[in-house]
Amino acid sequence: MQFGILVNEGPYTHQASDSAYLFARTAIEKGHSVPRVFFYHDGVNNSTRLATPPQDDRNVSARWSKLAADHGVDLVVCVAAAQRRGINDDVLAPGFRISGLGQLVEMGIQYDRLVTFGD
């Protein structure tokens, strides 16, 4: 089954991105597919490669990047939300790309399920 995932909050302040990541990783481990994760609202802040969390904490954006590298997950950051928050191509972590809200709508149209994680 194909799952689309929508992440509406940034890293660390809310658990949303952690929950979404664990859901995505588990779905893939179980043999499902997660073709795309869409980052909206403050969720766009998950995409920056400039974050340097302490060594003993998880690195949220790096974890998403690894999921993209290992399983081909398309990490899409909403352009309008990103521009409002100072996220552009110069700061993107590997595996993330900036595109339009149409990419979110397509997840709803094309995939079997859309799961939202937010505040």
Place this chain on the structure above:
Amino acid sequence: MLHIVNKSATERGSLDSCLAMAKSGSAVLLIEDAVYAATTGSTAAAKIQAAAAGLKVYALGPDLAARGMTGRVLDGVNVVDYSGFVDLVAEHKACQSWL
């Protein structure tokens, strides 16, 4: 329909809104801070137990454990891991997150 609630019932009204709209036979999954509602002694416990009569109520085990609540889960609430979470989403035609 799978309803997902992630906020503490003593902080926000999302659990109440969810339970008001969840049709009989549908599933409610409590994750993140919403898991406190599924524990004994919580003011939300009575709501959850009443709801469990007509709905299937689940709570995410890793979120219970992270909050020291593993041993306090109400009777009638099914504890699932992330694998069970994925199964619930797959089994229901659509899901609604009560953010």
Place this chain on the structure above:
Amino acid sequence: MSDMDMEDDGAGVVKKFMFLNRKAPHGTVYALEGLEVVLITAAFDQDVSMVFTDDGVYQLLKGIDSKGIEVKDFSKTYRALEGYDIEKLYVDQASMDARGLTEDDLIVDVTVLYVSEMANLMDEQDVVISF
């Protein structure tokens, strides 16, 4: 990279999308950015229902004036929804009652539903996105 990009796969598929608005305007960005998703979804020719429950009903109030807080007034956009063929607007009766509101207080024509009717509507959907 436009919002209006349409890829070939998925074309012709019409799903029932419900956008459930539960947040008041301005205190958080969800009402505004949620509205942006609704407009894009309509451009994909999907079957869109917009639902307002809980504090979401406050989004539709007449007389909103955000000049004093120096934030964009998106209130008028709700009136433009008809032009995007978004005509299914629903509000929850109990949420209106709990806030002392009636249909006359709202800037657009809506269908008021009881919670049981709202539950049935939600059950019919293929995709539910909540803001």
